Amino acid sequence: MAEDLTQQLRKDIEDCECFSLQLDESTDVSDTAQLCVFIRMVFTDMTAKEELLTILPMKEHTRSEDIFRTFKNFVDKTKLPMSKLSSITTDGAPAMVGRCNGFIAKCREDDTFPDFLNYHCIIHQHALCAKMLNMKEVMDVSLKVACSIRARPLQRRLFRAYLEDADCVHTDLLLHTDVRWLSRGNFLERFRVLLPEIKAFLHGTKLAEYARLDDEEWLLDLAFLTDITHMLNELNLELQGKDRTVVDMISSVNAFKRRLHLLCSKLQRKDLANFKNIASELEKQGKDSALLDSARYTEQVNNITSDFEKRFRDFALLDHDIDSLAQNIGAVFHLNPSALEDEMLSLQADIQLKARAHAGQFWNLFRAEKYPNSEEVAVITQPPSQGSLSSHDVSAVWDAHDTGGVGQDSETKTVNWLLQMDDANDGDEIASQPDCSSVVAVSAAPSEAEVFDLTCCV
Secondary structure, X not given: OHHHHHHHHHHHHHHOOEEEEEEEEEEOXXXXXXXEEEEEEEOOOOOXXXXXEEEEEEOOOOOHHHHHHHHHHHHHHHOOOHHHEEEEEEOOOHHHHOOOOOHHHHHHHOOOOOOOEEEEOHHHHHHHHHOOOOOHHHHHHHHHHXXXXXOOHHHHHHHHHHHHHOOOOOOOOOOOOOOOHXXXXXXXXXXXXXXXXXXXXXXXXXXXXXXHHHOHHHHHHHHHHHHHHHXXXXXXXXXXXXOOXXXXXXXXXXXXXXXHHHHHHHHHOOOOOOOHHHHXXXXXXXXXXXXXXXXXXXXXXXXXXXXXXXXXXXXXXXXXXXXXXXXXXXXXXXXXXXXXXXXXXHXXXXXXXXXXXXXXXXXXXXXXXXXXXXXXXXXXXXXXXXOOOOHHHHHHHXXXXXXXXXXXXXXXXXXXXXXXXXXXXXXXXXXXXXXXXXXXXXXXXOOHHHHHXXXXXX
């Protein structure tokens, strides 16, 4: 099975028009640093495929030179056609994106790498922006109260029994970890829903934080934090998943930035239509929204907005490129303007294609012989998704990796789809490969309708 998957991936890389790479360095349960590499390939029929390319163990340091040397050895060993590389996505660690000595800088200095775009993972930047919320005290109190119940088995059993007797929809509290920062959105929502039961259950205890649960100002802060983290979670889910192009993700981020400006404006007017938890808390306290001190919450939203603008300013440069591409598409790709105009007229009048503009297999119906210029433009103008692989995908990789035997020799733990070489003289052993079929993507057409709309508007 591993041999068959290896050959399929080798063939896909040979057949694709271009590909992009996504790198993530993490430490597994055996404290070994692993460099996880994903590849997204775009083919001439406009289908795209995302695959796990390799996991490279890094047994010692994880400096930029170590990461580059490990990856370069893999490229040389597998004869990966780097001429097809279009972009590389990493996190924002200095070892990856350092201006002079980072991994990306070393790739640009190497002659085997073509000119390529590099991106900081969009989802990672989004999570960093979310951390700008300066409401640590609210989280600390909430976590201490939740842990006072969850950390003791007897307390937890009694609390769950109490919730069942009270016919609550939820039968337990959630927990939150800083590793998955945005999980606090779900934690806060559950905590606030169960707050009356929590207060009744803990009544009479000596918990120092208990008094805060009756503090009206603290409760309003909790409501605000619940509302804003819910919005951030929605964006996070929108950015995740396969078959998301960078155009899709930039559009989502830009829309959210505009939404943040709207939220600031509404808070200044004390319009709480988008802050349902704050509105419900004010109602419980018997207060009118006009009495809300909205300035402190407006400041919090402004902090997030400023950080979004700062962290995503590199993507703002792409907005101009995409707009220019839409307006000067023929000149950019050195196409015959008259021929392209004729194709646009035919394309706009093509009833079959217009009916399938939003179908999943749109580009399979696109006849290159009828629209050769449009087909060439469409292939090149599909920037790959940056950071679209969710944490679930990475977790699946580690789960599959760990089933290969955490305590075994590191060679037997390495998952590498391209290690098998045609060279019969290569004496290196092929690492035993655990079943990673759960992370192998299925071919799908990305954002065909948007490219169709783009070309029809030229």
